[in-house]
Amino acid sequence: MIDKISPSVEAALADVPDGATVMIGGFGTAGIPTQLIDGLIAQGATGLTVVNNNAGNGETGLAALLKAGRVRKIICSFPRQADSQVFDALYRSGQIELELVPQGNLAERIRAAGAGIGAFFTPTGYGTELAKGKETREIDGRPYVLEHPIHADFALIKAERADRWGNLSYRMTARNFGPVMATAARCTVVEVPEIVALGTLDPESVVTPGIFVQRVVQVGRSVTQAGGFAAGKTERGAA
Amino acid sequence: MKRWTRDQMAARVARDIADGMVVNLGIGLPTLVANHIPADREVVLHSENGVLGMGPAPTPGAEDYDLINAGKQPVTLRAGGSYFHHADSFGMMRGGHLDVCVLGAFQVAANGDLANWHTGAPDAIPAVGGAMDLAIGAKKTFVMMEHLTKSGESKLVERCTYPLTGIGCVSRVYTDLAVIDLGPDGARVIDVVDGLKFAELQAITAITLIDRR
Numbered sequence: 001m002i003d004k005i006s007p008s009v010e011a012a013l014a015d016v017p018d019g020a021t022v023m024i025g026g027f028g029t030a031g032i033p034t035q036l037i038d039g040l041i042a043q044g045a046t047g048l049t050v051v052n053n054n055a056g057n058g059e060t061g062l063a064a065l066l067k068a069g070r071v072r073k074i075i076c077s078f079p080r081q082a083d084s085q086v087f088d089a090l091y092r093s094g095q096i097e098l099e100l101v102p103q104g105n106l107a108e109r110i111r112a113a114g115a116g117i118g119a120f121f122t123p124t125g126y127g128t129e130l131a132k133g134k135e136t137r138e139i140d141g142r143p144y145v146l147e148h149p150i151h152a153d154f155a156l157i158k159a160e161r162a163d164r165w166g167n168l169s170y171r172m173t174a175r176n177f178g179p180v181m182a183t184a185a186r187c188t189v190v191e192v193p194e195i196v197a198l199g200t201l202d203p204e205s206v207v208t209p210g211i212f213v214q215r216v217v218q219v220g221r222s223v224t225q226a227g228g229f230a231a232g233k234t235e236r237g238a239a
Numbered sequence: 240m241k242r243w244t245r246d247q248m249a250a251r252v253a254r255d256i257a258d259g260m261v262v263n264l265g266i267g268l269p270t271l272v273a274n275h276i277p278a279d280r281e282v283v284l285h286s287e288n289g290v291l292g293m294g295p296a297p298t299p300g301a302e303d304y305d306l307i308n309a310g311k312q313p314v315t316l317r318a319g320g321s322y323f324h325h326a327d328s329f330g331m332m333r334g335g336h337l338d339v340c341v342l343g344a345f346q347v348a349a350n351g352d353l354a355n356w357h358t359g360a361p362d363a364i365p366a367v368g369g370a371m372d373l374a375i376g377a378k379k380t381f382v383m384m385e386h387l388t389k390s391g392e393s394k395l396v397e398r399c400t401y402p403l404t405g406i407g408c409v410s411r412v413y414t415d416l417a418v419i420d421l422g423p424d425g426a427r428v429i430d431v432v433d434g435l436k437f438a439e440l441q442a443i444t445a446i447t448l449i450d451r452r
Contacts, residue, residue, distance in 0.1 A: 129403075174305045175289055180326045
């Protein structure tokens with residue numbers, strides 16, 4: 001019998017080793033696996049490389065993991081926020097390495113890892129600082145940059161509904177990086193408020209098929225909270 | 240000097256967004272464009288975090304923080320809207336499926352180069368988000384920005400001094416003073432705020448303009 005349901009967050013994360021690369025889902029307030037992040041803090045693994053769109057907000061979740069000194073390097077697209085003070089301080093004092101990646105390249109590099117692609121040419125970033133030192137090629141008159149996949153040891157994501165095979169459906173924009181991160185990690189751990197009996201999820205509505213999921217943990221349902229995102233000014237002119 | 244207000248700028252951009260278009264509006268000033276699209280025009284708004292058919296902000300008290308836009312503010316979904324994951328969302332950009340994206344900018348160069356993600360200041364923490372993907376992905380990239388910096392310098396420049404977001408990607412610039420098309424035929428002014436003479440506009444703009452009104 002296939003049963004990917006873990007009895008607890010603690011059990012689901014027990015074997016995360018020091019130095020692991022850990023993908024963490026979420027964009028803004030939506031889709032952050034808060035229970036798994038708290039579990040990772042409690043578990044104690046250190047020297048981690050974290051892949052996330054941002055670099056933590058406020059003092060909880062990913063910011064707390066950073067503050068606890070567990071993260072050696074972060075790969076993300078948008079570290080600076082109104083309330084990213086924990087990352088800002090670590091970065092300015094040289095205590096964390098940053099690999100800044102355009103958001104679409106981040107998503108595609110993760111997707112490529114899960115899909116067995118060796119590397120790919122993308123137009124995004126060509127001619128900019130973020131493509132410095134990278135191989136380029138002109139294809140049909142358009143310039144491209146060679147980008148490599150990002151593989152992970154663990155992916156921690158949040159879904160809305162799961163069954164014991166690990167089939168997943170999501171909720172609105174909480175989907176974001178979850179489906180691609182699930183494909184790119186050796187071990188994908190999912191937190192969900194609802195676990196349903198096998199055969200209950202509409203097969204047409206399964207977004208992540210269970211083949212990409214190793215562990216499922218049920219957590220209490222909580223209403224997604226507003227973040228501090230809109231409060232402050234950012235340097236960015238747009239997008 | 241007379242200038243268009245932010246809402247007048249947004250209304251001017253909205254005039255150029257046709258029925259049936261799929262559009263991505265960047266954070267900040269471009270977001271205002273949504274308020275000026277006439278109700279009889281069906282325009283599909285795309286949000287980088289996985290939404291097509293994004294609707295306006297919810298009524299107070301009805302916010303759901305699982306349904307947010309790229310600026311992390313709560314939004315709604317229109318009938319016909321859909322959700323998808325990040326790789327699909329950016330594939331829509333990179334794959335040329337969006338008709339228009341409207342972005343803010345620090346600087347735009349005569350050749351269409353865009354700088355809008357980083358001032359390059361030594362103490363600044365760089366953050367790029369989806370700016371580079373958007374800039375090069377849509378069929379047309381429009382920029383909406385003040386014509387001059389706070390200290391009075393032209394934001395239209397011969398060559399960007401800030402780090403680039405994309406090269407040769409901007410096709411039209413909407414400022415608070417004028418609307419200017421960029422391309423191999425030069426910088427063509429197609430609209431100017433009432434009461435401003437072309438020569439006055441040229442005098443405060445750091446690139447050569449062609450009057451095409």
